[in-house]
Amino acid sequence: MHRTTVLQEDWWKLRAEATWGNPATGEDVEVLRAQNDQLRRALAGRAVIDQARGMVMVLTPCTRGAARGLLVNVSRQCDSKLPEVAAAVVAAWEGKPLPDRMERALRRTLRDFHAQGRRCDMRRPGRSSR
Template sequence: MHRTTLLHEDFWKLRAEATWGNAASGDDLVALRAENDQLRRAMAGRAVIDQARGMMMVLTPCGRGTARDLLVDISRQCHTKLAEVAAAVVAAWEGKPLPERMQRALRRALRRLHAEDRDGETHPPADEPSK
């Protein structure tokens, strides 16, 4: 019990120092909160990208790396962030139509993938780096 009380008191002292301390501490707190928000958004975007990658793996029997490459290719062709493309793919899976420009980009990316496969190029497994 004594330990918990001591930690609790220390916590409030640190919080008070960071909040009401000098300007540098306040600036650090603002910077940390901004970084925390940025990391939360990045993690949320990553989840939808992973979900879309899994969908691409199911739809076009391919590995993780190839599925991500397809999403990146669509993103580049549409000049759209990868997370936005991934969200559109997930939404399409759930019944919302994929925007026309992304449909065209997906068709082009799939044609390139199949042309590479026909030409005999081999794709390294997703876990192995390409040489």
């Protein structure tokens, strides 16, 4: 049993020396760390996007895909990233005002969405048109 412990200790020492002694491996570690950080930021942004999508689905009865499409449309109009728009929507829900440009884009997008929805509702059988 003592041998196994010695071998494990030697293995860790060799592994540490190989990692720190080899510049290519050290660079690989840095690349992996950068990718890991990028994935963490993406996952954090995804949670905010999902939360904002849920809010849009509650306020505008629509599917998940349509809610995401609305947020993407606002993002494009404002020339901002989707997580930024989602964070602003969540913050607005909590009482912080939306930036003016984002508010105008959201109003425009919702107006277009509702206009398209009304046309679809009128064409469905069993619905009366006014």
